[in-house]
Amino acid sequence: MTPAAPALPPALDILGIAVFALTGALTAVRMRQTFVTAAFFALITGVGGGSLRDLLIGAPVFWVRDALVAPVCLATALLAWFTPVRWWQGQLLEWADALGLAVYSVFGTMKALSWGVPPAAAVLMGVVTACIGGVIRDVLAGQPSILMRPELYVTAAALAAGLAGAGVVLALPPALTWAIAVAAGFGLRGAAIHWSLHLPAHGGEE
Amino acid sequence: MTPAAPALPPALDILGIAVFALTGALTAVRMRQTFVTAAFFALITGVGGGSLRDLLIGAPVFWVRDALVAPVCLATALLAWFTPVRWWQGQLLEWADALGLAVYSVFGTMKALSWGVPPAAAVLMGVVTACIGGVIRDVLAGQPSILMRPELYVTAAALAAGLAGAGVVLALPPALTWAIAVAAGFGLRGAAIHWSLHLPAHGGEE
Amino acid sequence: MTPAAPALPPALDILGIAVFALTGALTAVRMRQTFVTAAFFALITGVGGGSLRDLLIGAPVFWVRDALVAPVCLATALLAWFTPVRWWQGQLLEWADALGLAVYSVFGTMKALSWGVPPAAAVLMGVVTACIGGVIRDVLAGQPSILMRPELYVTAAALAAGLAGAGVVLALPPALTWAIAVAAGFGLRGAAIHWSLHLPAHGGEE
Structure with missing residues (x-):
């Protein structure tokens, strides 16, 4: 019934979720929100994409039965709350997020393929895994989401997921x-x- | 385990999804977004309502294991991207969307009934099928959603779904x-x- | 397969859903929306949180196979539509919502535990049950959600859910x-x- 889904090394997996969760918690902190908001944003950003992927492919939602993921997201919110914001203003976090983006795009694609999803949809599941947590974070924060910004973010996820799908095919x-x-x-x-x-953006109605 | 769900003729089904997907891609194009955004909007608008319906009734999400739906949505995004926007400014697309709205409202209701959902909730599933893709598109685009506009859109879906439920009862x-x-x-x-x-709108707090 | 989930007394359960649904319908009425919008807001606010909880823990979505919940939400929308708005401006509704918040936080936690979810995630499921309906209502209405307001709302849900989890442990x-x-x-x-x-709000980037 349950296929042998690919697994990331546990320490790497938790680290990747923590990086996404940290970007969520910091969004709340920069908007001068409360700790409860920061904790919710950490959780949604950390597990949102993987949750939607698991619901769509019919797998048990990965973090709900895991004893570690939710506490790690909450610990990340504490970290964001009690450390100076300027600690996180260099590019280290952005580069860690970039690595998480690539790793989770590939992981999401591989997991979908292992559950019998055909390649084109599996590649989309990879993109969903890596990007949807951030999209929900932005929608809840009332900010233009990464979907609506021209920077190469979703595109990089699509490249990683597409190559993963091609490699398996x-x-x-x-x-x-x-x-x-x-x-x-x-x-x-x-x-x-x-x-x-x-x-490049579309020229619109010209 | 899996009931014999009603099926639309495959060509009609794909055409209906493509019409919804096109309205999503064109929203992105008109907002001068990138191709990646247009592709995401095409997918969400094309399959969002049916995905939520399937999750709620406990059915496998229809497009995830289908080899055709996701590529068709992406092809629709290419079509919206590379054709002049004015091609799509007549009322043809709006009328095609109206037909899709009615067909998917009925189809969603029928599918929910065939999965054992009682009539009142099945009618709601019909409305969800036809409307939620557009609602998610509008929320992501930061526009007032079809839920919040007084035009008769959700109402027409509710009429079609309600009559479908009544016919079965x-x-x-x-x-x-x-x-x-x-x-x-x-x-x-x-x-x-x-x-x-x-x-008519409510008079508010008067 | 299906664990014996805890159940609220049916009359209390329906009353709690109706209170949440009423806050949704009144949001639409105050925004001078149409009846269809009020009905959708009633439904989403009434059942949104429990639906997400059930999807995440892998339980059948509670209201989809229930013959009563959807009609009660629609009846609540009729009530909000046809009664004077000032009836609902006292604090009675706010206090009823407060009681619903506490009851559903505990109920959601208990249901998740009964489905084998570990305590930390089960407490989050309690918060999700009580709060997410209102969050979706606010996002669809284009208003700052209860997640983003400093008042003690999500916090009270977290306290009730946390004590419920502690009591079971x-x-x-x-x-x-x-x-x-x-x-x-x-x-x-x-x-x-x-x-x-x-x-207290975070000081932001100071």
Whole structure:
């Protein structure tokens, strides 16, 4: 019944969720919200994408039966709350988020494939895993979401997920597929951070 | 375990999803967004309502295991992106959307009934199927959603779904139920488009 | 397969849902929306939180197979629509909402525990049950959600859910756990209403 889903090394998995959760908690802190808001934002950003993926593919929602994920998200909110905001204003967090984006895009695609989802939909599940937590965070915060900004964010997730799907379809060795897909997604997102790359916008009704 | 859910003729089904997806992609194009945004909006608008219906009634989400739906939504986004926006400014798209609204309201109700959902909730599932994709599109775009506009849109979906539920409860022949319910929903929405009909708004706190 | 989930006395359960639904319908009425909008807001506010809880813990969504809940939400919308708005401007509704908040926080936690969810996640499910309907209502209405306001609302839900979880972990008698947790959550929310208590906000980027 339950297929052998791919697993990230547990420490890496928790670290990745904590990075996403931290971006959520910091959004609340920068908006001068309360600790309860910061905790909710940490949780939604940390687990939102994976939750939607699991609901859509019919898998048990990964964090609900896990004893560690929810406490880690709450601990991340405490960290964001009690440390100076300027600690988090360098680019370290943005680069960690870029790595999380690439890793979870690939992981989400692999998990969907292992549950029997066909490749095109599985690639979308990878993008959902990596991006939807941030989209919900932005909608709740009343900010333009990463979906609506021209910077290369969702695009980098789509590249990583697409390469992961292609690697599985072409039967490449899993380690090679992971390496290529994560490197490409992280590289594209990193280039977008470093050179402020943007996708071209449509000209509208002209 | 899996009941024999009603099925639309496959070509009609894909066409209906494509019409909804096109309204999503065009929203992104008109807001001068990027192609990635247009693709996401196409997907969410095309499959959002049916996804929520399937999650609520406990059915497998219809498009996740389908090899065709996701690629069709992405192709629709390409169509919206590479064709002149003025192609889509006539009323043809609005009338196609009206037909899709009526058909999916009936289909959603029928599918919910076939999964054992009682009539009142099944009618709501019909409305959810037809309307929620557009609601999510509007919330993500930061626009007032079709839920919050006085034009007769959700109302037409409710009429079609309600008649479908009534037809099943009264044991009318399925073809007759479909015909009456789709015609009534399409007619009401069409009348609303043609004569700019509105529901009365509440007077508020007066 | 299906654990013996805790149940509220049916009349109390329907009353609690009706109170939440009424706050949704009144939001639409105060915004001078149409009846269809009021009905949708009643439904979403009444059942939104419990629906997300059930999806996340893998339980059948409670109201979809129930013949009573959806009609009661629609009847509540009729009540809000046809009665003078000033009937609902006293504090009675706010106090009823406070009681619903406490009761559903405890109920959601208990239901999640009975489905095998570990304590920390079960407490979050309690908060989700009590608060998410209102959050969706506020996002659809384009208003700052209860998540983003400093008043003690989510906090009171978290207190009630946390005490419920603690009572089960400590194996207190269920009736005692319910009494302590509901009283504490209702008391905190009531104190917040009466004295306009707020959580401290973060200082932001200072």
